[in-house]
Amino acid sequence: MIHREKSQTHPIDVNTPSAARMYDWLLGGVENYISDRRACARLLDIVPGSQALARHNRAFLGRIVRILAREYGVEQFLDHGAGLPAGDNVHQIVQRINTDCRVVYIDNDPVVAAYGRTMLEENANTAVIEADIRDTETVFDHPQTRRLIKPRCPTAALFVSVLDCLTDTGGQDSPAAVVQRVAARLKKLGPCNFVAICQLVSDSHKVRHEVTELMNHSTRGAWGRVRERGEVRSLFDGFRILEPGLVDVVDWRPDSPPPPPGQRPTNMVTWGGLARL
Numbered sequence: 001m002i003h004r005e006k007s008q009t010h011p012i013d014v015n016t017p018s019a020a021r022m023y024d025w026l027l028g029g030v031e032n033y034i035s036d037r038r039a040c041a042r043l044l045d046i047v048p049g050s051q052a053l054a055r056h057n058r059a060f061l062g063r064i065v066r067i068l069a070r071e072y073g074v075e076q077f078l079d080h081g082a083g084l085p086a087g088d089n090v091h092q093i094v095q096r097i098n099t100d101c102r103v104v105y106i107d108n109d110p111v112v113a114a115y116g117r118t119m120l121e122e123n124a125n126t127a128v129i130e131a132d133i134r135d136t137e138t139v140f141d142h143p144q145t146r147r148l149i150k151p152r153c154p155t156a157a158l159f160v161s162v163l164d165c166l167t168d169t170g171g172q173d174s175p176a177a178v179v180q181r182v183a184a185r186l187k188k189l190g191p192c193n194f195v196a197i198c199q200l201v202s203d204s205h206k207v208r209h210e211v212t213e214l215m216n217h218s219t220r221g222a223w224g225r226v227r228e229r230g231e232v233r234s235l236f237d238g239f240r241i242l243e244p245g246l247v248d249v250v251d252w253r254p255d256s257p258p259p260p261p262g263q264r265p266t267n268m269v270t271w272g273g274l275a276r277l
Helices: 019-026 034-046 050-071 090-097 110-119 136-141 143-148 175-189 205-218 229-234
Strands: 076-080 102-107 126-130 155-160 193-201 269-276
Touching (some): 019 050, 019 110, 034 205, 050 155, 050 269, 076 090, 090 102, 126 143, 155 175, 175 193, 229 269
Antiparallel strands (some): 193 269
16 A cells, blocks of 8 residues: 555444544533533443543643654654544654654544544655454564654654453453564564553542443444453563653643642543553
């Protein structure tokens, strides 16, 4: 596939909500359907702070890629589960710091693929590929990835609120297995590589169960589950977690005072951090 060539996408099912389009609505976007908005309304009944969580998550993504490009010299980014374009996107942030930065966006949602190719492929240093993030070989061996991701160049793999969508099969499709496969491919590229991970967690069994049931039912099984902090920590096994460690994402190197505890969602948070391989 050459730059800007459009691949055949799967038909779009407007009657089944998708996590990407729900996230778009929570951020105030318009690339969503009534099925997505209805599912979001049910989610807000369980977790009233879901819109704040989405905003916090998006701000975390912006901070983490800006710091990776500016402080660690990362020039290549693989954005797993990129979602729909929203405000400042990864390539726009990092290319303001270094115009040579290259970004590959990966998502299996056909709406993301369609809009992404229109709005994200702004220059020869960006590409959108329609692929399942669990299919590591397809992602890394894709012609666009091979074109943009070069050996011996600092690279970051982003898993920002996408591992929520994977089930715990215990096999090669589990979140831990996917992360480890990606890490292994990054290590083959050379030294100085990074992995960023965050996902929804809750201390409440009731919230974990209700949100997981809602999302799995709404998306017809195209989701995983809300996890506990210890489960997310295990995804970083074998990596060197960088300061400030694994935290609520609003507390990860904030560039403005984070909201006080009384103004944050309490029954579910987005939790994670950044690690060096």
